[in-house]
Amino acid sequence: MIHVEHLTKRFGAFTALDDVSLAVPDGRLVALLGPSGSGKTTLLRILAGLDHPDAGSVHLDGLDATAVKTRDRRVGFVFQHYALFRHMSVAENVAFGLNVRKGPGKPAKAEIARRVGTLLDLVQLGGLAGRYPSQLSGGQRQRVALARALAVEPRLLLLDEPFGALDAQVRKDLRRWLRQLHDEMGLTSVFVTHDQEEALELADEVVVMSKGRIEQIGSPAEIYDNPATPFVFQFLGNANRLEASIAGGVARVGHWRVAAPGIPDGPGVAFIRPHEIDVDLADPVAAIRHQVVLGPVVRLDLALADGTAVEAAIDRETHARLALRPGQPVGLTARRIRIFAENEV
Amino acid sequence: MAKGIARRIIPGFAPTLGLTLAYLSLVVLIPLAALVLKAAGMGAAQWLDTLTDARVLAAFKLSFGGALAAALVNGLFGLLIAWVLVRYSFPGRKLVDALIDLPFALPTAVAGIALTALYAPAGWIGRFLPVQVAFTPLGVVVAMIFIGVPFVVRTVEPVLQDVDAELEEAAASLGASRPQTFRLVVLPAVGPALLTGISLSFARAVGEYGSIIFIAGNLPGVSEIVPLLIVTKLEQYDYVGATAIAALMLLVSFAMLLAVNLLQKWNRQRMGAAS
Numbered sequence: 001m002i003h004v005e006h007l008t009k010r011f012g013a014f015t016a017l018d019d020v021s022l023a024v025p026d027g028r029l030v031a032l033l034g035p036s037g038s039g040k041t042t043l044l045r046i047l048a049g050l051d052h053p054d055a056g057s058v059h060l061d062g063l064d065a066t067a068v069k070t071r072d073r074r075v076g077f078v079f080q081h082y083a084l085f086r087h088m089s090v091a092e093n094v095a096f097g098l099n100v101r102k103g104p105g106k107p108a109k110a111e112i113a114r115r116v117g118t119l120l121d122l123v124q125l126g127g128l129a130g131r132y133p134s135q136l137s138g139g140q141r142q143r144v145a146l147a148r149a150l151a152v153e154p155r156l157l158l159l160d161e162p163f164g165a166l167d168a169q170v171r172k173d174l175r176r177w178l179r180q181l182h183d184e185m186g187l188t189s190v191f192v193t194h195d196q197e198e199a200l201e202l203a204d205e206v207v208v209m210s211k212g213r214i215e216q217i218g219s220p221a222e223i224y225d226n227p228a229t230p231f232v233f234q235f236l237g238n239a240n241r242l243e244a245s246i247a248g249g250v251a252r253v254g255h256w257r258v259a260a261p262g263i264p265d266g267p268g269v270a271f272i273r274p275h276e277i278d279v280d281l282a283d284p285v286a287a288i289r290h291q292v293v294l295g296p297v298v299r300l301d302l303a304l305a306d307g308t309a310v311e312a313a314i315d316r317e318t319h320a321r322l323a324l325r326p327g328q329p330v331g332l333t334a335r336r337i338r339i340f341a342e343n344e345v
Numbered sequence: 346m347a348k349g350i351a352r353r354i355i356p357g358f359a360p361t362l363g364l365t366l367a368y369l370s371l372v373v374l375i376p377l378a379a380l381v382l383k384a385a386g387m388g389a390a391q392w393l394d395t396l397t398d399a400r401v402l403a404a405f406k407l408s409f410g411g412a413l414a415a416a417l418v419n420g421l422f423g424l425l426i427a428w429v430l431v432r433y434s435f436p437g438r439k440l441v442d443a444l445i446d447l448p449f450a451l452p453t454a455v456a457g458i459a460l461t462a463l464y465a466p467a468g469w470i471g472r473f474l475p476v477q478v479a480f481t482p483l484g485v486v487v488a489m490i491f492i493g494v495p496f497v498v499r500t501v502e503p504v505l506q507d508v509d510a511e512l513e514e515a516a517a518s519l520g521a522s523r524p525q526t527f528r529l530v531v532l533p534a535v536g537p538a539l540l541t542g543i544s545l546s547f548a549r550a551v552g553e554y555g556s557i558i559f560i561a562g563n564l565p566g567v568s569e570i571v572p573l574l575i576v577t578k579l580e581q582y583d584y585v586g587a588t589a590i591a592a593l594m595l596l597v598s599f600a601m602l603l604a605v606n607l608l609q610k611w612n613r614q615r616m617g618a619a620s
Binding site for chain 2: 101
């Protein structure tokens with residue numbers, strides 16, 4: 001169990017973390033998701049003890065670890081660019097954390113060799129123990145880094161953009177494999193990513209961060225279906241952003257009327273996901289400006305009567321049935337519209 | 346190059362190599378060859394006679410032993426200086442950084458006279474030292490240290506800059522202490538550069554003449570270096586003896602530098618191709 005309370009960290013005039021509190025229960029795989037500069041990596045580094053907060057505390061398993069040095073935290077850290085020791089073989093890299101132990105905690109040579117062998121089998125690098133990092137591919141290096149971090153049996157595994165430097169296919173495979181490894185070993189893990197797809201696919205719980213603050217914490221389905229703030233809505237996948245005006249709990253967005261309970265009268269902002277817009281040929285309100293086929297869906301760039309650009313994504317069959325072509329006027333139905341007051345934006 | 350006429354991507358191989366060889370020949374190879382040729386002109390007995398002279402042997406011992414000692418001292422303190430210059434920022438860091446190169450630029454005679462004045466028994470530093478430095482073999486080593494230190498600092502500095510802070514952080518997260526991190530992670534990373542710096546410093550010290558002859562005192566058999574011995578022989582019109590000594594010096598220096606290079610190559614191959 002990790003408890004982080006009221007963490008604040010400044011670098012000069014830049015506030016990297018602004019009063020951040022977070023709890024990570026044992027066994028969870030948590031994603032810190034946000035754009036660059038959102039403070040997610042700073043938070044991860046503070047968890048590892050590689051940075052020190054200006055204010056606030058870090059508790060690991062109920063004990064205050066704020067002042068505990070990195071090397072005494074038993075926290076595994078996997079760096080974005082792996083940070084493998086180039087002059088050591090794969091096996092020596094993995095054994096490093098065990099070899100530097102002193103006194104009775106240090107396993108015997110044979111035991112170290114056995115554990116290194118087990119770990120390398122686990123990360124599917126059994127045959128490459130004698131290789132050097134420069135002789136490995138990116139995905140292999142990443143797995144060596146992971147095995148090295150796991151060798152010290154960390155109570156917490158931290159990963160900084162673990163798949164950032166890999167190409168798309170390797171990234172997908174490694175993601176699935178990491179999820180499996182996490183579950184099999186009963187790890188508690190926190191990883192940083194700016195890729196919303198990665199966060200939603202891999203994590204039990206996603207922490208969305210922006211400008212040093214936590215915007216929302218929730219399961220992938222929760223944060224995707226019920227974004228708490230306009231930032232989260234826009235950051236998680238595509239969204240149309242339209243102006244709205246709210247009066248008496250009802251918002252007017254273009255030609256739509258939407259219930260907006262609890263939102264004060266005045267200007268507001270509406271978000272609609274492209275795939276939550278239906279297109280028909282009755283009551284035209286927009287014109288197709290451009291259309292692109294993207295695998296199973298067709299993306300339509302539309303212009304409302306007042307010129308506002310709206311994006312819709314419909315499936316190929318509907319598109320073919322309606323025989324849509326550029327310039328054609330179409331009717332739009334939004335299945336779901338989220339309204340936020342202007343001052344929330 | 347499996348085939349001699351393979352097409353090359355980078356043009357201009359023939360003219361650039363030709364120019365390089367011609368230049369190297371004029372400046373380096375022909376003078377060295379002339380030296381070897383001249384030395385080869387004398388008989389084996391004469392060779393043996395010259396080189397087994399007690400005075401010559403003592404000079405060789407001092408030149409190479411002193412250079413080795415100076416290079417090792419420079420290795421240690423040069424690494425320290427490079428570390429301080431790279432890892433910390435403090436007022437005057439740029440100034441210190443610039444000072445490192447002074448031994449390169451200072452006329453060696455000036456350095457020699459300054460060192461002698463300082464380390465002489467009545468000098469500013471010499472008077473506080475329990476042992477005499479100037480006019481002894483120790484003085485020779487001091488001068489060799491002075492002229493060799495920039496080589497280590499300048500070769501280690503850029504490599505140390507490249508050693509990612511992440512590597513040290515990774516070591517710390519795996520439970521390594523600071524000394525362990527330095528010994529197991531930082532030192533091996535800068536090791537090849539450090540070795541290069543030490544061997545450059547060594548080579549420079551072996552060939553150094555100007556600064557040493559002032560502080561050495563030049564007692565035959567005690568504080569006389571090989572280059573000075575060669576000059577002495579030349580002044581006595583003993584050209585053959587001088588070239589014999591020079592040729593041997595060349596041979597030993599070449600062998601040692603070659604050994605260091607082979608060591609580096611072996612080390613690189615062990616780690617595979619550079620990433």
